[in-house]
Amino acid sequence: MHRRTFLGLLALAAAGPGLAACGAGPASGSDTTILRLALNQTEKHPSYIALTNFSQRLEQATGGRYRIDVFANEVLGAQQEILNLMSSGIVDLAIISSPQLENLNKDFQVFNLPRVFDDVEHQMKVITDPAISGELFTSLEAGNGLTVLGGFTQGERNLYTKKAIRTPADLSGVKIRVQESPVMLGMIRAMGGSPTPMAYGEVYTALQAGVLDGAENNEVSYSTQKHSEVARIYTYTRHLVGLDYLVASTKTLQRMPADIRAAFDTAWQATWQEFLQLWDAATKEAIATATKTGATFAEIDTSPFDERLEKFATDLLSSDVQRQIYRKTREAATA
Numbered sequence: 661m662h663r664r665t666f667l668g669l670l671a672l673a674a675a676g677p678g679l680a681a682c683g684a685g686p687a688s689g690s691d692t693t694i695l696r697l698a699l700n701q702t703e704k705h706p707s708y709i710a711l712t713n714f715s716q717r718l719e720q721a722t723g724g725r726y727r728i729d730v731f732a733n734e735v736l737g738a739q740q741e742i743l744n745l746m747s748s749g750i751v752d753l754a755i756i757s758s759p760q761l762e763n764l765n766k767d768f769q770v771f772n773l774p775r776v777f778d779d780v781e782h783q784m785k786v787i788t789d790p791a792i793s794g795e796l797f798t799s800l801e802a803g804n805g806l807t808v809l810g811g812f813t814q815g816e817r818n819l820y821t822k823k824a825i826r827t828p829a830d831l832s833g834v835k836i837r838v839q840e841s842p843v844m845l846g847m848i849r850a851m852g853g854s855p856t857p858m859a860y861g862e863v864y865t866a867l868q869a870g871v872l873d874g875a876e877n878n879e880v881s882y883s884t885q886k887h888s889e890v891a892r893i894y895t896y897t898r899h900l901v902g903l904d905y906l907v908a909s910t911k912t913l914q915r916m917p918a919d920i921r922a923a924f925d926t927a928w929q930a931t932w933q934e935f936l937q938l939w940d941a942a943t944k945e946a947i948a949t950a951t952k953t954g955a956t957f958a959e960i961d962t963s964p965f966d967e968r969l970e971k972f973a974t975d976l977l978s979s980d981v982q983r984q985i986y987r988k989t990r991e992a993a994t995a
């Protein structure tokens with residue numbers, strides 16, 4: 661068993677009787693029901709800050725009957741493992757990166773395509789519009805017991821490497837970590853590199869050991885995960901606007917009394933909006949921190965990558981459902 665998962669299970673057991681008593685369901689103390697939320701970011705990441713405020717909002721609105729315990733640092737397991745723990749109701753909530761859901765329903769691929777979202781505003785419009793994303797977000801309930809409730813933006817994702825990258829040819833033979841998803845693997849191949857799928861929490865050590873030559877992410881993850889110490893050149897390829905979902909165990913939602921569910925939904929609305937406020941400042945701070953530790957941020961002419969990414973994205977749409985989500989998403993573009 662993964663060391664962090666083991667530590668996480670210990671943390672769950674210590675957190676309350678829910679797990680120990682029945683192996684499923686939120687931990688119920690005498691008066692307070694505790695929802696367990698899994699996060700793979702550090703306590704400095706804006707997701708952690710917004711989610712701890714989510715808990716406070718819920719606690720206040722329910723007069724202390726419900727709260728959320730946020731388990732940061734991937735301590736309950738990597739995102740693929742967490743999906744299983746949520747299906748069985750051991751974990752109630754998690755922040756899950758969109759590519760991880762492709763493995764459960766291929767239609768999620770559409771939101772992982774390079775350039776499908778023009779910017780954060782466009783992305784938020786799409787994921788809060790039930791006419792575009794509603795069916796997709798409930799599509800995992802019957803088979804996997806998972807409900808997607810909305811999301812946080814990951815902003816633009818860019819490449820970072822040990823040596824400078826300006827063109828697809830520079831990426832030849834360069835091992836780039838990707839999230840565990842077919843779209844992410846294909847995307848790096850299309851850009852000219854060699855993709856290596858790996859869980860987020862493993863990336864620092866793999867970069868340090870030379871198993872990887874680089875990775876791709878936003879500035880906030882680059883800095884808070886300290887990848888900036890071991891892959892010092894951050895290159896603005898702007899290949900993707902990434903998306904994190906708030907995913908819930910469907911069982912947990914079904915168990916909530918109607919008034920609690922209403923309070924939960926209201927608290928979540930305030931939370932994703934707060935996250936957007938935090939995001940720009942966190943990005944600026946991340947750039948400043950990484951620069952201080954020796955990282956450089958490079959603008960390049962992205963056109964040689966753009967052509968390859970566009971072809972990759974349009975070739976990938978493989979069903980009518982996917983083509984329809986893609987069409988509606990593009991029609992909602994705000995730019």
Ligand code: GCU
Pocket residue numbers: 700739755756757814839859860876877881904
């Ligand atoms: C971002 C995102 C995470 C994701 C990570 C990754 O940090 O917010 O949810 O797991 O990228 O690349 O794996």
